[in-house]
Ligand SMILES: O=C(CO)[C@H](O)[C@H](O)COP(=O)(O)O
């Protein structure tokens with residue numbers, strides 16, 4: 631099933647509860663939360679206290695994208711704060727397999743994230759252990775960037791790898807996805823679509839409905 635995961639990075643941080651209600655009422659059941667440390671990526675976004683606070687007012691599935699160095703330092707705290715899915719970057723983990731196990735032992739679903747320039751080969755020995763692979767379709771660090779066209783081939787190639795190995799792994803895409811290019815990633819095989827500026831930067835309720843209309847063409 632194809633899902634839209636609005637990214638709260640582009641939401642109004644003074645009105646997060648209201649923003650979450652808007653997307654939930656529009657039919658969304660998962661939300662994407664970007665945690666940036668100012669080291670792995672240039673920017674700093676939010677951390678545990680914010681996740682804890684919004685957990686109290688939302689029953690949405692929280693998909694937390696950790697853009698931090700050595701993410702294994704935070705897994706248990708992030709899950710305790712309310713994360714249902716935890717995504718870690720291949721480029722940030724010294725012992726990727728161990729970190730994936732740590733996420734699952736902490737009680738969350740494990741997602742592995744690849745920067746645009748990181749090849750899919752990095753997944754070869756961990757693919758069967760993960761619930762989701764997140765293909766970054768922009769260089770991580772900021773919302774509102776443009777989709778990198780070569781990522782369509784990467785999504786297609788990952789879909790082939792998953793099929794060849796007969797696995798049940800979801801493909802997530804994040805960065806620069808809009809109503810005008812979402813068909814391209816869906817045709818390539820994406821299941822989970824993250825969208826920040828194209829949801830919260832506009833009329834969020836209308837945008838969610840438009841994305842969902844397009845998804846119906848593919849399921
Ligand atoms: O991980 C991210 C940035 O590093 C964000 O999830 C992503 O950029 C969403 O924003 P937009 O849809 O505006 O590109």
Ligand SMILES: [Fe+2]
Pocket residue numbers: 637662663664695804824
């Ligand atoms: Fe993200």
